[in-house]
Amino acid sequence: xxxxxxxxxxxxxxxxxxxxxxxxxxxxxxxxxxxxxxxxxxxxxxxxxxxxxxxxxxxxxxxxxxxxxxxxxxxxxxxxxxxxxxxxxxxxxxxxxxxxxxxxxxxxxxxxxxxxxxxxxxxxxxxxxxxxxxxxxxxxxxxxxxxxxxxxxxxxxxxxxxxxxxxxxxxxxxxxxxxxxxxxxxxxxxxxxxxxxxxxxxxxxxxxxxxxxxxxxxxxxxx
Amino acid sequence: xxxxxxxxxxxxxxxxxxxxxxxxxxxxxxxxxxxxxxxxxxxxxxxxxxxxxxxxxxxxxxxxxxxxxxxxxxxxxxxxxxxxxxxxxxxxxxxxxxxxxxxxxxxxxxxxxxxxxxxxxxxxxxxxxxxxxxxxxxxxxxxxxxxxxxxxxxxxxxxxxxxxxxxxxxxxxxxxxxxxxxxxxxxxxxxxxxxxxxxxxxxxxxxxxxxxxxxxxxxxxxx
DNA sequence: ATTTAATGATAGTAATACTATTATTTAATA
DNA sequence: TATTAAATAATAGTATTACTATCATTAAAT
Numbered sequence: 001x002x003x004x005x006x007x008x009x010x011x012x013x014x015x016x017x018x019x020x021x022x023x024x025x026x027x028x029x030x031x032x033x034x035x036x037x038x039x040x041x042x043x044x045x046x047x048x049x050x051x052x053x054x055x056x057x058x059x060x061x062x063x064x065x066x067x068x069x070x071x072x073x074x075x076x077x078x079x080x081x082x083x084x085x086x087x088x089x090x091x092x093x094x095x096x097x098x099x100x101x102x103x104x105x106x107x108x109x110x111x112x113x114x115x116x117x118x119x120x121x122x123x124x125x126x127x128x129x130x131x132x133x134x135x136x137x138x139x140x141x142x143x144x145x146x147x148x149x150x151x152x153x154x155x156x157x158x159x160x161x162x163x164x165x166x167x168x169x170x171x172x173x174x175x176x177x178x179x180x181x182x183x184x185x186x187x188x189x190x191x192x193x194x195x196x197x198x199x200x201x202x203x204x205x206x207x208x209x210x211x212x213x214x215x216x217x218x219x220x221x222x223x
Numbered sequence: 224x225x226x227x228x229x230x231x232x233x234x235x236x237x238x239x240x241x242x243x244x245x246x247x248x249x250x251x252x253x254x255x256x257x258x259x260x261x262x263x264x265x266x267x268x269x270x271x272x273x274x275x276x277x278x279x280x281x282x283x284x285x286x287x288x289x290x291x292x293x294x295x296x297x298x299x300x301x302x303x304x305x306x307x308x309x310x311x312x313x314x315x316x317x318x319x320x321x322x323x324x325x326x327x328x329x330x331x332x333x334x335x336x337x338x339x340x341x342x343x344x345x346x347x348x349x350x351x352x353x354x355x356x357x358x359x360x361x362x363x364x365x366x367x368x369x370x371x372x373x374x375x376x377x378x379x380x381x382x383x384x385x386x387x388x389x390x391x392x393x394x395x396x397x398x399x400x401x402x403x404x405x406x407x408x409x410x411x412x413x414x415x416x417x418x419x420x421x422x423x424x425x426x427x428x429x430x431x432x433x434x435x436x437x438x439x440x441x442x443x444x445x446x
Numbered sequence: 447a448t449t450t451a452a453t454g455a456t457a458g459t460a461a462t463a464c465t466a467t468t469a470t471t472t473a474a475t476a
Numbered sequence: 477t478a479t480t481a482a483a484t485a486a487t488a489g490t491a492t493t494a495c496t497a498t499c500a501t502t503a504a505a506t
Contacts, residue, residue, distance in 0.1 A: 016483095023484080039362025044462065058484060060464070130360050133410075137353050139262025141417045154420045172423065173436050179414060179421040180407050180440075187356075187406050188399055194364045197377045198402040200395065213396050217403075220444045239452090246453080267493065281453060283495070 005117075007079040012147035013072045016062045026052045027062055028076075029118055031069055036123035040070060040131045070127075071135045071149060077128055078152035081105060085159050095167035099218060102160055106185040107211040129186045157182065168222040177221065184217075185210055228340070230302040235370035236295045239285045249275045250285055251299075252341055254292055259346035263293060263354045293350075294358045294372055300351055301375035304328060308382050318390035322441060325383055329408040330434040352409045380405065391445040400444065407440075408433055 006019060018024030030052045035043045045059045045066060063069040084105055089098045105111075109121040136150065160181065161174035171177070188210045192201040201209045229242060241247030253275050258266045268282045268289060286292040307328055312321045328334075332344040359373065383404065384397035394400070411433040415424040424432045 021483080041361060045464085046462075055485060055487090056464080057466090057486090061483080065463075133356055133360065136418065137356065137413070138264060145418065150418060154418070157421050173439065174423065175420070176411055176414075176422045176436050177440070180403075180411070183406065183410050184403050188403070190360070191399075191402060195359065195368065195373060195377070197398070198380050199399045200397065213399050216396065217400070217444055220446075221440055223443075244452080268495085269493075278454060278456090279495080280455085280497090284452080288494075 005080065005083070007076055007083075009072055009075045009079070010147065010149055010151065013068055013075060013149055014063055015060075018062050018072070023052070023054060023058065024062055025118065027059060027069070028073065029120075032073060032119050032123050032127060035070065035073075035131065036120070036126055040066070040127075040134055067135065067138075070131060071144075073124070073127065074132050074135055075149065075152050077124060078156050080110065082152065082156040082159055084111070085156065089163075095163055096219075098163050099167060099222075100215060102163065103181070103185075103211055103214050103218065106182060107189065107214065129189050132186065133183075164222065171222055177218075181214060181218065185214060188213060228303065228306070230299055230306070232295055232298045232302070233370065233372050233374065236291055236298060236372055237286055238283075241285050241295070246275070246277060246281065247285055248341065250282060250292070251296065252343075255296060255342050255346050255350060258293065258296075258354065259343070259349055263289070263350075263357055290358065290361075293354060294367075296347070296350065297355050297358055298372065298375050300347060301379050303333065305375060305379040305382055307334070308379065312386075318386055319442075321386050322390060322445075323438060325386065326404070326408075326434055326437050326441065329405060330412065330437065352412050355409065356406075387445065394445055400441075404437060404441065408437060411436060 009019075011017065016024070018028050027048070031043075031048055034048055034051055038047070043066060045056045049056045049059055063072065085102060088105070088111075089101055092098050092101060109125045110117065112121075136144075138144070157175060157178045160178035164171060164174040164177055188199060191198040192206070192209050199209070200213070205212065232242075234240065239247070241251050250271070254266075254271055257271055257274055261270070266289060268279050272279045272282055286295065308325060311328070311334075312324055315321050315324060332348045333340065335344075359367075361367070380398060380401045383401035387394060387397040387400055411422060414421040415429070415432050422432070423436070428435065
């Protein structure tokens with residue numbers, strides 16, 4: 001079975017749905033490569049236009065600005081992750097196993113198994129780690145938030161919170177713990193590579209460090 | 224007793240020490256007000272120059288760019304916080320009390336008591352919450368990190384980690400837990416105000432929410 | 447009184463973040 | 477198949493940003 005997954009991203013994020021045209025899909029795919037390569041601050045529509053051999057004007061017909069394009073990419077990612085959480089966890093009976101599976105998903109690239117993915121998994125993962133907070137840590141947050149553009153993040157968080165509550169129904173902060181898991185997975189991965197003194201990584205345990213730390217933390221909290 | 228506190232900020236961060244001139248001190252003080260007002264993305268040297276009635280050229284003689292200025296502000300803040308951690312905790316014998324005091328510091332504005340402060344505490348606090356991650360979540364992190372410009376953050380983190388280890392010597396991830404405390408204090412404060420669905424804030428417990436959540440989390444982890 | 451350092455005033459440049467206009471190509475439909 | 481509509485390319489242009497450079501003026505230090 002080979003299948004392609006697409007998600008209906010909130011249409012307030014784009015001016016013209018990039019899913020509906022070859023060039024639109026190119027914009028998203030190549031933006032992921034270019035944001036990874038340059039970092040979000042150094043990325044712009046001019047450079048992206050050159051890369052996909054189109055013009056800035058065309059890009060602006062799809063997205064109001066680069067912030068919206070990043071938001072689109074992250075919405076797609078969060079939706080996908082929620083799908084994976086539901087899909088991969090359905091056969092696990094034990095809530096503990098489910099939580100472990102979630103931590104694995106949060107600390108690794110998107111799995112190969114899950115259908116044909118048009119985007120570069122590694123790059124997408126790095127963008128989520130390094131750039132995702134930039135979509136909400138802005139002065140205009142309240143304005144932006146009005147059109148439910150963070151719904152996929154909230155849904156993902158809610159889904160994780162549900163499982164936390166199944167595991168320990170008495171725990172009082174399931175949603176905050178869920179968002180903390182997500183955010184912590186990002187900054188501990190970032191720190192362990194770039195500012196390792198802010199962590200307890202060891203050379204030998206490098207790749208699994210964040211997962212190990214988060215698992216230990218989560219079950220200490222919920223026990 | 225009335226005293227003024229200054230810190231020796233790493234001189235690789237500035238081109239000319241802003242502490243040593245009236246205009247330099249104005250730059251930092253007014254930058255805090257303006258970054259708070261506009262958000263870091265909308266803040267620039269032109270607007271700051273107008274505000275303090277000087278020219279862009281003068282600002283560029285102190286700081287290479289606005290990123291460095293933000294880094295300066297945060298270095299100052301982290302140094303101050305480390306000082307406060309040491310100062311306020313010295314009379315507490317109990318490690319548990321110390322950890323509680325740390326969480327209080329991480330989730331509230333800088334205290335009034337601690338000497339004359341030239342900067343707006345509320346604004347500084349909000350900048351730390353909303354903008355601090357932008358100084359390290361950049362492509363150039365390795366280059367920037369070379370001159371020890373994150374030392375105050377690492378020191379603060381290390382100081383907290385020490386106390387964690389005193390409280391529970393067997394706990395294996397004191398530094399990661401310390402950086403998680405710091406980072407979580409930021410995003411939970413931000414979320415509880417701007418994206419409350421990612422948290423478990425209640426209207427009545429609003430102001431103390433993050434402190435309560437973090438304290439609960441920390442002692443569950445360390446017990 | 448003289449030198450040095452800091453700032454102000456002014457100008458200018460390359461890049462960014464857009465908007466607008468018109469021509470051309472492609473797709474949809476009659 | 478011709479007609480219409482929609483999408484894109486090509487080109488131009490503007491305001492703002494992020495700087496750098498120069499030189500005159502003022503303040504501080506010796």
